[in-house]
Amino acid sequence: MLEPDEYSSARATVLNAHYTSPTVIRAMYAALDRLGFKRGRILEPACGLGHFFGVMPPEMAARSELTGIEIDSLTARLAKTLYPGADIRSQPFEDATLPTNRFDLAVSNVPFGDYAPFDPNLNPRKFSIHDYFFVAAAERVRPGGLIAFITSRYTLDKQYPHLREAVGKSCDLVGVIRLPHTAFKKNAGTVVTTDIVFLRKRAPGEKPAGENWRTSQPWGGGDDPIFLNEYFHAHPELMLGKLERVERGMHGRDEVRLTGDGRDLSEALAKAVRALPAGIFQPLTEAQAAALRQTIPVPPGVKPNAYALTDEGGGGIAVRDGDELRLLTDLSPQIARRIRRLIYVRDAARDCLRTQVENRPEPEVEAARFRLNQDYDYFTSQFGPISQSVNVRAFAGDPDLPLLLSLENYDDDRGTATKTAIFRERTIQRRQQVLAASDAKAALVVTLSEKGKVDLEHIGKLLGKTEVEFLPELHGALFLNPETKRWETDDEYLSGNVRQKLAMAEKAAANDPQFVPNIEALQGVQPVDLKATEIDARLGAAWIPAEDVAAFGLELLRGHSPADVRVHHAAQVGLWTVEVNYHIKTGVADRSEWGTNRVAAHALLEDALNLRTPTVYDYDENKNPKVNPTATEAARDKQQKIKDRFAEWIWQHDARRERLVAFYNREFNHLRLRTFNGDHLQLPGASPTITLRSHQKAGVWRILQTPNALLAHVVGAGKTYTMAAAAMELKRLGLARKPMFVVPNHMLGQFSTELLTLYPGANVLAAGRDDFASFKRRELMSRIATNNWDAIIVTHSGFERLPLSAKARNEFLQEQHAELRQCILEHKERTGGGTSGTRIVKELERAKKKLEARIKLLSAEHRKDDTLTFEELGVDRLFVDEAQAFKNLFYISKMTRVAGLPQTASERAFDMFLKVQHVQKQNGGGGVVFATGTPVTNTMAEMFTMQRYLQMDVLRRHQLQHFDAWAGTFGETVTAMELAPDGAGYRLNTRFARFVNVPELMQMFRQMADVQTADMLKLPVPALDGGKPRIVRAPATPELKEFVTSLAKRAEKLKREHVDPSVDNMLKITGEGRKAALDLRLVRGRAPDAPEGKVNQAVREIFAIWQETRDQRLTQMVFCDLSTPKAEGRGFSVYQDIKAKLVALGVPAEEIAFIQDHDGDAAKLALFKDVRSGKVRILMGSTQKMGAGTNAQTRLVALHHLDAP
Helix, strand or coil, X not given: CCCHHHHHHHHHHHHCCCCXXXXXHHHHHHHHHHHCCCCCXXXXXXXXXXXXXXXCCHHHHHCCEEEEEECCHHHHHHHHHHCCCCEEEECCHHHCCCCCCCEEEEEEECCCCCCCCCCCCCCCCCCCHHHHHHHHHHHHEEEEEEEEEEEECHHHHCCCCHHHHHHHCCEEEEEEEEECCCXXXXXXXXXXXXEEEEEXXXXXXXXXXXXXXXXXXXXXXXXXXXXXXXXXXHCHHHECCEEEEECCCCCCCCEEEEECCCCCHHHHHHHHHHCCCCCCCXXXXXXXXXXXXXXXXXXXXXXXXXXXXXXXXXXXXXXXXXXXXXXXXXXXXXXXXXXXXXXXXXXXXXXXXHHHHCCCCHHHHHHHHHHHHHHHHHHHHHHCCCCCHHHHHHCCCCCCHHHHHCCEEEECCCCEEEECHHHCCCCCCCCCCCCCCCXXXXXXXXXXXXXXXXXXXXXXXXXXXXXHHHHHHHECCEEEECCCCEEEEHHHHCCEEHHHHHHHHHHHHCXXXXXXXXXXXXXXXXXXXXXXXXXXXXCCCCCCCHHHHHHHXXXXXXXXXXXXXXXXXXXXXXXXXXXXXXXXXXXXXXXXHCCCCCXXXXXXXXXXXXXXCCCCEEECCCCCEEECHHHHHHHHHHHHHHHHHHHHHCCCCHHHHHHHHHHHHHHHCCEECCCCCCCCCCCCXXXXXXXXXXXXXXXXXXXXXXXXXXXXXXXXXXHHHHHHHHHXXXXXXXXXXXXXXXXXXXXXXXXXXXXXXXCCCCCEEEECCHHHCHHHHHHHHHHHHHCCCCEEEEEHHHHHCCCCCHHHHHHHHHHHHHHHHHHHHHHHHHHCCCHHHHHHHHHHHXXXXXXXXXXHHHHHHCCCCXXXXXXXHCCCEEEXXXXXXXXXXXXXXXXCCEECCCCCCCHHHHHHHHHHHHHHXXXXXXXXXXXCCCCCCCCCHHHHHHHHHHCXXXXXXXXXXXXXXXXXXXXXXXXXXXXXXXXXCXXXXXXXXXXXXXHHHHHHHHCCEEEECHHHHXXXXXXXXXXXXXXXXXXXXXXXXXXXXXXXXXXXHHHHCCCCCCCCCHHXXXXXXXHHHHCHHHCCCCCCCCCCCHHHXXXXXXXXXXXXXXXXXXXXXXXXXXXXXXXXXXXXXXXXXXXXXXXXXXXXXXXXXXXXXXXXXXXXXXXXXXXXXXXXCEEEECHHHXXXXXXXXXXXXXXXXXXXC
């Protein structure tokens, strides 16, 4: 029996598992023997059960070091048993930790498959798996080493030469033998034309040689030519059979295959082997082999993944790999020189910072600064500014690259750089302790800066006075909070829930007259009471008692006693229930006056309370539902009348009006916003060359003073500096031990550089994509847990890979269960087990089950290791940049068929929610900062989501933790005519589209939200040409019109008939409609290229602007979320179509870039620099990869949006 993970692994290998004939393997070893290979370090990257090890000549096996990689865990276990002397590893080749330039031979029958392994370093072009193996093997084989792979014929024959060009940069083709398509039929059951490819890796500086194989040329003639590699045009004798065309092969297109010509395969192979060159492999000398075998100990101070200089190999360059240094032997002389000199600059910069942090004598600081200037000047004289793309790429992966980039101010336009202040002066000023203050207010400012809070003892030391002596000087500036017994500044005490504070002060003053000034001050800041006409009271609002709704129902439906109409509300699940007696159900009011013959009035009332709009269905003979539009419209009309009547009724009775108005004012109109001023902050450790703006310091002070914060700052407001300064202050004041920043994937390099620019001496860990690869994640988490970091910076996707423990997930679940259980008990007691009570209890049980399922899904789907958990890392403060990426947090609602509400829930958002809860639990409900320029983007419910992350305690206090309760208090659904999704007509649509009670909602929201708009900050934003975006209209072609008509017919069929969702559904229809609107070729591959379509109009527009701005080298960005770049031969792509057309018009290919081709953090950083400098002038990408945070706008002249995000 297989373990579950072994079964899944075995199932996954079905895609690419092919088994190799021993006849072919023996021939391959005969060929290798002819080439001169006798023994060495041998890599089999897809070893399976180890056939290549089993058939290996015994003398070769006995004298060789064998390494096998096998993705299937069960197969790997069997291979280890069969070949105990081999190093068999159970993992995908792309995840294997293998040294570069080590192996003498890579031999395999590579897996076939039409998918691209994820490897941002070696597979940025997303080669299919069989091609990827060539690229990866070329990296692992040493110079002079061999590659002998069996692969699909498409590796050589495909028209696009990208793979062959990539491999040809380091390898020469020795020869190829093409096998008949039946070569593996007997033992593997596969019928496919394959090649045995032999390659030799060149030594650094060695000129390319070997056979020509880069291009493919037509074969066989005809209108639809088939391409054959130029090698076989020159060497047809190495094809062991006869070529023939086969119509509609495996991939639905004409193919070519090699059929047997009657010869015995082993004899044909032997003859072909004799045609290969002899003796080209040169084994390593003993000295060379010994140098490769030896490990180099890590010197002190070398960080993981950092470059280092060694005494080995004549003063070579190495990189720290785990607990040893790995010597880099394949660097070109030019790259090696760059890295060497950058190591000197890096170490000099570190030393310069160290002398400042340790406050060494000035001569020592000056000597370190002189060395830094000397090393930097030499580097730039030889290689140009550090920030140039070629230098960034050379040093990519070193953790101190952000530090190096922060040393200079780089001008993208001119490609020049100026030195930053560290080359001239101290950038880390030792904080001078203030020992005295002139007056009490000055002492208070100093104390707030140094302590982050009011400290009377410290104020007294600064003044040399007692509290009795200086407190009168601070009258009106300080208040003693009677509830917390803590002294607070006036801006803190006279804000927040000032109604509650006034009540507490009045109670305290009754026993202690020192609180009388509190009463006087609080009375002056009380909110003006709202009148009934200023409050929007509607059915479903959680603050209106169920008893009042029951009284309304009783009057509406003409009941006689409270037992006739019973209303219950469960705030925990946002559920309202209405229960009526039989004589109410049969009355005219319920069935006619306020209801219809299809939907009773009490049901319409319950729907309104639960924010549901009624829809009436009829059923055909097959019991398929169909909307009855007439009955539906009648029911909705009656429901609206009930809502209108309630809005009148609720305020008509004097006593009820006074009671509800008082309650609303007490619960929702009680806040006074605090004004934050951070001008007193000194920010020790920050570079004195950078001055934060007033709103940034105010943001820092808010973060220090409030539990959680949302920096809703417009782009360009400087959120990075605000968060960095806040984190460093929290660390200095002892309020945080290990802050973590979560930033967009493409922002890691930029964010790290900016943080180090502000705080040059900060101890920062920036964890990139490579650090989160499965084989490095354990090391990364150990580094986070065991070091005292000032800041840990991770990407959004990396953060998701940090595992929460099962214990933490279960604790969250148990807390929710306990809350729901208490609610169940309360409702059973309150309702006495009636029908309404039973329904509420069932709903609460359903909520429990849904929560359990979500926790289980999160546990199952996380791609995480059994290693340290998020809790064990010690992270106690969380800063999340571009937090709108986590807006799709799950929520439960009874509102159905309502537009304007989020329709999806992401596991990454739920993962964030659980981690936020964990951090807040450590900090008494606080400790989290979100930052975004767009807290509300697509739906009104996103404001509720932000409050759930950062104000859950406030929501619970007002019984608004359930979305329907929140929506019933602050939102309204509106029903109106809208264009149908299929574009074929109009329909009535209910949309959650309007806020109500806005002042109270905003007061609540602004408690934690620091809002800064472009108008407030007066940011210098360039004017838009024409004052607004220009819409370019593309006429619909006849083919597109016909396709849209077919979509409308499919949509109509969904309404009319029951269609299996796996066959067709509305999501599929609208998705195909979006694609067709961009380019019909995305859904109909043979559709004509429309001359006036979006793509061609965009090409003309982009080219015209490119041509007009050629002299200034201005840049353009093209956003397209659909049809992103595809691997070779995978169908039509708008990206590639646009690029091909622009190149044909004269735009150099190197001036066009796709952001999808730059996966690594350093690669993105280099790309953005190229765009800012004008080297890349047209950048294409999706909203997700090229949206928020992309810093490449220096020369930007135009933005083009081909589709809506």
